[in-house]
Amino acid sequence: MPETDVSEADVLIVGAGHGGAHAAIVLRQRGFAGTIALVGEEPDLPYERPPLSKDYLAGDKSFERSLIRPPVFYAEREITIMTKRRVVAVEPADHRGTFSDGGTFGYGTLFWATGGHPRRLSCAGHDLSGVHSVRSRADVDRTAGELANTVRVAIVGGGYIGLAAAAVLAKLGKHVTALEALPRVLARVAGEPLSRFYEAEHRAHGVDIRLSTVVDCIEESDGRAAAVRLAGGERVAVDMVIVGIGIVPAVQQLVEAGAAGDNGVDVDAQCRTSLPDIYAIGDCAMHANSFADGRAIRLESVQNASDMATIVAKAITGAPEPYHAVPWLWSQQYDLKLQTVGLSIDHDQAIVRGAVASRSFSVVYLKRGAVIALDCVNATRDYVQGKALVEQRLVLSAPLLADTTRTLKDIASYAMGTHGKKAQAAARHSSRAS
Ligand code: FAD
DSSP states (O other): OOOOOOSEEEEEEEOOSHHHHHHHHHHHHTTOOSOEEEEOSSSSOOBOSGGGGTHHHHTOSOSGGGBSSOHHHHHHTTEEEEOSOOEEEEEGGGTEEEETTSOEEEEEEEEEOOOEEEOOOOSTTTTSBTEEOOSSHHHHHHHHHHGGGOOEEEEEOOSHHHHHHHHHHHHTTOEEEEEOSSSSTTTTTSOHHHHHHHHHHHHHTTOEEEOSOOEEEEEEETTEEEEEEETTSOEEEOSEEEEOOOEEESOHHHHHTTOSEESEEEOOTTOBOSSTTEEEOGGGEEEEEGGGTTEEEOOOSHHHHHHHHHHHHHHHTTOOOOOOOOOEEEEEETTEEEEEEEOOTTOSEEEEESOGGGTOEEEEEEETTEEEEEEEESOHHHHHHHHHHHHHTOBOOHHHHHOTTSOHHHHHHHHHHHHHHHHHHHHHHHHHOO
8 A cells, every 4th residue: 555655745635535546547538647645544545435334334245345446556657645643733824734743744735535434423332332334335344344243233214324224134033123314214315105115125124224213322331332222212122233324524624724614624616615725526526506596505425525526626626617416426225226316305306107016116206397306216227217307307297207107218208209398498597597
């Protein structure tokens, strides 16, 4: 592993994860000839996080296969990687910063690509042994190391990560209880039809899904988590607790240095922060997203981290362009491949396309009649063709979208042919009006 050190770099990237690695890769692809240093607090080279809650946790994928690039790739391109180095302070006026061991560095341009730290429960017992997060390789190695002695697992949080972990553990034969505070799983990211489908799938695989359920505390026995006490007083006996309740964006150092931001660091259309020569990308970047009608949001996906990395690499190699990438992500649970395109937040209609019972269907989300997102379960054709509907924000009727005798491509052509481009543009405009 290239464990060199530098004290100065033309581009210094803080955070050696998806966004950081991709930024270094694209810079070199675009012919950037200056020095690049990629600094990460973890001990490993940049790796893919999605397998952590899926095949890496299951033991089906080695860590080496999760590396974003092999070590030789960085060496050949003269990308210096500094592992186990945590940046604790930035001084924007001097273009300098400090590591946790007291060492300092200088930069020409700084990319802040630090993702986030797992949000922890705040109740008693949150830090007991046997309580795990799912953010880093170290988290999952700790979890996996205890699985042989684990029968009962409680998963706190019914989002993508918690549910993916629940699927893996159920398949490994563990007794899994999933605790979700809201009245349905995936409530923040998907519509009700998708939530109900996944709840039924998990129950069919033996997962005890508890909705509208708040954790009161985690009880211990011999210093280890032994039970989750629920707000109603019920006690769920466990050998392990996995907490998947989101992240806290890792932006404290930048905000202390004066960057605008709070829940993430604020960036403009080219991912520039309010500080000179400092960009922020990925999970930690709060940006106005055109697929959320310009609302400021943070996106937590590989797509967003990679596409933002490309935007900053372009900006500093003389080809600036605004960030306008259609959001997409995937999730794997059991034999179900979920592919999502667009952002369903703010939808006012969710149309199911196909038979849910067939385990191959899509949910198409509309806002004021315009397609803003799709969730496609084992329905890759809809996902691929649906992207154009989202990009063009086509205004389509519910019966037409639900008609599975026509492909989405046919439906889009039919709508354009019938109503014409002008009518679509007018309808699209009024779908955005608040
Ligand atoms: P990260 O990849 O998290 O990288 C940030 C790095 O910065 C980390 O290594 C962190 O330790 C380091 N760092 C933080 N602070 C400092 C500091 N001060 N000094 C030095 N280093 C620092 N997305 C999908 O699209 N599909 C999926 O199926 C999917 N599944 C996921 C499953 C899991 C278990 C997890 C955790 C995430 C998943 N994601 C998925 C989300 C995706 O992995 C993230 O959106 C992506 O990793 C974000 O990239 P990033 O560069 O912003 O942050």
